[in-house]
Amino acid sequence: MRKIKYKKGRKVQPTLLEYTGVHKYTHTEVQLFVYDDNDLAEFHEFDIDEMQKHVNFAKTNWLNVHGLNENEVIKGIGDYLGVDNFMLSDILNTTKRTKLDEYHDTLFFNVKSLLPEEDSNNIKVEQISFLLKNGILVSFQEKRSDFFTHIRERMRTHSGIVRTKKADYLLYLLLDAIMENFYITIENEEDKVEELINLSKKDTNLSVLEQIEKHRDNFNFLKRSIIPLRDSLYSIKSIKDDNVFDAIESNNFTFFERLHQKCLELLEQIEYDMTTLESASNFFFSTQNHKMNEVMKTLTVVSVFFMPLTFIVGVYGMNFENMPELHWQYGYFIILGCMLLLLLGMIYYFKRRNWY
Structure with missing residues (x-):
């Protein structure tokens, strides 16, 4: 069973900028995309000291950070955007659950991205955080990955409406890409559960029961990861009702409602899969008896x-x-x-x- 690990060091300074994840040797890289309907500029190996020079608030700006080990880079981005240290601390603390914070003119979104490990029954977890403020979106990833590759290609080829929209729509696309990983993980778990059901009908080895319990833990972990995401997406509705936060355009709230609906679908699927897994357990004991x-x-x-x-x-x-x-x-x-x-x-x- 997955448990929350207690960290003594964070009790002393709750806003201490300390990366708590497992990718402690990943070099921090920064990419900047500045675009509108007519133009796109890409900056790789971007130096945050040049943000004042290249960030154009008349356009949409996407700052993508790979690796969270270099605190001075994270602190520099926070200073440029005027973000409080407690938000930066939550970005670096990977033990935090998914949550949404609205603080003054900054929207902070913290989410877990899950993917199945190859040749294993385990699930890989990566924390991805977002800061949305004044036409700029900053995404923080623990390591380089291809979650958002298709979105970059859509920008470069001017496919779809991403270049015509603002940073809030880009946030929706990135969250949608992360949620696709949930579908991939659940589908992978379902394939293994189907194999277990067939195996439980003819094999009474205790290893079968151990695998069933392992996948039950995986489904519970998926459920625990999706529920706070569902609640966070629902909280965006209150932002719309308050009508005091203009970083998300009123006609774009419907996209986030779609993500909320996807969360409900994922949770329903998990409940169904857990019932199916219970059937595998019953098959095992029936076969054994x-x-x-x-x-x-x-x-x-x-x-x-x-x-x-x-x-x-x-x-x-x-x-x-x-x-x-x-x-x-x-x-x-x-x-x-x-x-x-x-x-x-x-x-x-x-x-x-x-x-x-």
């Missing part, structure tokens, strides 16, 4: 075969003198023949009754 019943049936039949034979042997094993059969010349062979005929008769009778 059936096999045990077959063993007990075989042992019972064998015991019944030998019970009358044991009785006959016991009778002629008594030390009485007046047992005429003991003095017959062929008494031994007659009794053996009777025992054999009795055994064959019982086998025939049991076979006719389909008792074995």
Whole structure:
């Protein structure tokens, strides 16, 4: 079972800028995309000291950060945007759950991206954070990945409406790409569950039950990851109702409502899959009980075969003198023949009754 790890060090300074993830040796790289309907400019290996020079608030700006180890880079971006340290601390603290914060004119979104590990039943977890403020969107990833490659290509080829929209629509696209990973993970889990159901019908090895419990934990973990995302997306509705936060255009709230609907669909699918997994567990125990019943049936039949034979042997094993059969010349062979005929008769009778 996955547990939340308690970290003593964070109790002293809650706003301490300290990366707590596993990718501690990943070099921090920054990309900047500045675009509108007519133009697109890309800056790779971007130096944050040049933000004042290249960021154009008359256009849409997307600052994408790979790697969270260099605190001075994260701090420099926060200083440029005027973001409080507690938000930067949440970006670097990967133990935080998914959440949405609206603070003054800044929208902070923190989400977990999940993908299945190859050749394993484990799930990879990566925290991705977003800052949306004044026409600029900053995304923070723990490592380089291809989650957003198709969005970059759409920008370069001017496909769709991404170049005609603002940073809030870009935030929707990035969140939608992350949610696609949930679908991939659930589909991968479903394929393995289907294999387990087939295996549980014929294999009573305890390793099957261990795999079932492992996937049950995975589904619970998926559920625990999606529920706060669902709640955060629902909170965007309150931003719309308050009508005090203009970083999201009113006609773009419907896109975030679609993401909220996707979360509900994912949760419904997980509930269905967990029910299916329960069926696999029931199949396993049914198969195990059936096999045990077959063993007990075989042992019972064998015991019944030998019970009358044991009785006959016991009778002629008594030390009485007046047992005429003991003095017959062929008494031994007659009794053996009777025992054999009795055994064959019982086998025939049991076979006719389909008792074995």
